[in-house]
Amino acid sequence: MILVERYQGSIMTVPFRLPAVPQDHKLARRYIVQTILRHGATVMLAWVVILAFGLILAWRFESLRHLDVWNLPTTLLVSLVLPLLGCSATAIGLARQHLDGLRASGTPLTSDWxxxxxxxxxxxxxxxxxxxxxxxxxxxxxxxxxxxxxxxxxxxxxxxxxxxxxxxxxxxxxxxxxxxxxxxxxxxxxxxxxxxxxxxxxxxxxxxxxxxxxxxxxxxxxxxxxxxxxxxxxARRAQELERAALHARLSALQAQVEPHFLFNTLANLKYLIRTDPERAQGMLDSLVGYLQSALHDMRAVSSTLGRELALARNYLSLMSVRMGPRLRFRIDAPDDLLAVPMPPAMLISLVENAVKHGLERATRPGTVTIAAQTEGGALQLLVNDDGVGFTDQAGQGFGLSNIHERLALLYGGAASLTVSGAAEGGVEAVLTLPLAATGA
Structure with missing residues (x-):
């Protein structure tokens, strides 16, 4: 049912009649008084201006001579009181009408209002x-x-x-x-x-x-x-999604290192099975021990210098089974740096390149040296071999490109990898990681 109500001179259409809200009588009286004062002050100010203007005109045109001076205050008082009384009555009517409208619309009368x-x-x-x-x-x-x-x-x-x-x-x-x-x-x-x-x-x-x-x-x-x-x-969610995508990409790049290393190891094992079954059995045992200790670390999101050095030591021990006296290695790292965090599977890639491209192609025995040190607030890892040195394929392998891409994703320009010829022959790779962000 649709009801049409008249409220302060306007027509209001409501779908149903709202329940009347009881109002505080003290607040209602206070509102009526405020309405009277507001309208009364306005009317009084306007009437005073009109009277003052009329008196000025009467004085200027000498019309006050014919007025009774004794009755002038009474006349002025009556001329002020009567409009005030009329204004008060009008204000009371408007206030009550407004209060009835609030009550009918279900709006409570509050002191803040x-x-x-x-x-x-x-x-x-x-x-x-x-x-x-x-x-x-x-x-x-x-x-x-x-x-x-x-x-x-x-x-x-x-x-x-x-x-x-x-x-x-x-x-x-x-x-x-x-x-x-x-x-x-x-x-x-x-x-x-x-x-x-x-x-x-x-x-x-x-x-x-x-x-x-x-x-x-x-x-x-x-x-x-x-x-x-x-x-x-x-923005925070976008950063989290970007970070998750970055971790997924890093994990994919890191996971690519594992089949690359395993493929080379299995190829070497296949060769030894044909040429030297006894050494192949020893290499297979070393491979099983290596995988048991290192595969978990290679799948980790982050690692430490100590764990990466242990992984490199296991790898070199595994390769020395196949190469015999042609491969020697030395690892030099202070104990206080072993707990420094670093990305996994980077050091092993450099060591693998040193063995594959440096010593395997040499006809003489060689040595792989791994050293760790700090310089200028950065962690430096040096992988040196005294093998054949640079060739046409040097610096173009999958492992080095993988490391460069991972460093760019993790550190931007704060980390670097340089590969250069060593003074005494062979190749030296220097991996520099900022110490403050090695756990990123």
Whole structure:
């Protein structure tokens, strides 16, 4: 059922009649008194101006000579009291009509709705400076003025040193009704936003004007903080997705090292089975022990220098079974560096290149030397061999390109790999990793 009601000269269509809300009689009387004072002050001011203007004209045209001076105060008093009485009766009727409309619409009458000073508080998940910048950005815009019912951008003042700002319809703000915002950090570390409406010199404001202004400002600020929070959450999720994609790519690159190493080892084992079955059996035993101890580390996301050196030692021990006295190796690393984190499967690739491209092609015995040291806030790993040195294929292998790509993904330009000819012959590879980011 659709009902049509007349409310303050306008027609309102509602789908059903809302239940009447009981109102506080003290607040209702207070509202009636405020309405009488507001209308009475306006009428009195206008009537005083009219009387003063009439007296000035009468005095100028000498019309006061014909008036009874003794009856003049009575005449003025009556001319003021009668309009006030009529205005009071009209104000009472308007106030009661408004109260009936609030009661019929189900809107409760509250002290904040009638007050000229209304306060609200909100909390922010950001620090005070960020919160202040966000609030200043939204409150100084044309959208804030439109939301508050202004003709254009609001009059806006701010003091970032004290965390305060104010906005109103016109300047000077202290003389007119305006909204003041204060941003501070409470004892618990939470950023608090205090919003207050100040009437200025306007003693009588329209009912609900202060409450509406404060609620509008609070809504604008909460919405802006919510949008900023959503933007930061979206950025955080994007970073997490990017980080996950990076880890997936690194894992794929790292996993490519394992079949490459196993393929070479199995190819060597196949050769030994045909040429020297006894050494092949020893190599197979060494391979099983190597896989049991090192395969888990090669699949890890991060490793340590000690674990990578142990992996290299197992590998060299495995290769020495096949190469015999042609392969010697030496590992030199301080004990205090063994716990330093580093990416897995990089050192073993350099050692494998030294054996495959340096010593296997040589017709004489050779030595692989691994050394670790710190220099300039970085971890340096040196892999040196005294084999055949650079050839046409040197520096173009799969292992080196894999390391370069992984270093670029993990450290950008903060890490490096250089491969150069050694002074005494052979090749020297230097892997440099920043100590502050070796656990990335």
């Amino acid at each position: 009638m007050a000229a000073r209304v306060r609200r508080e909100a909390s922010s998940a950001f620090d005070p400076m960020t919160t202040f910048d966000l609030c200043a950005e939204v409150l100084s815009s044309v959208g804030a003025g439109t939301a508050l019912g202004y003709a254009g951008p609001p009059a806006f003042d701010h003091d970032p040193f004290h965390g305060t700002m104010a906005l109103g319809s016109r300047r000077p703000l202290r003389l007119h009704s305006h909204v003041r915002i204060r941003i501070s950090r409470d004892e618990g570390g939470t950023t608090c936003i205090r919003i207050e409406h100040l009437p200025g010199l306007q003693l009588f404001l329209a009912p609900g004007q202060a409450l509406q202004a404060v609620e509008t400002v609070a809504g604008l600020l909460r919405e802006r903080l919510r949008q900023r929070g959503l933007a930061m959450e979206t």
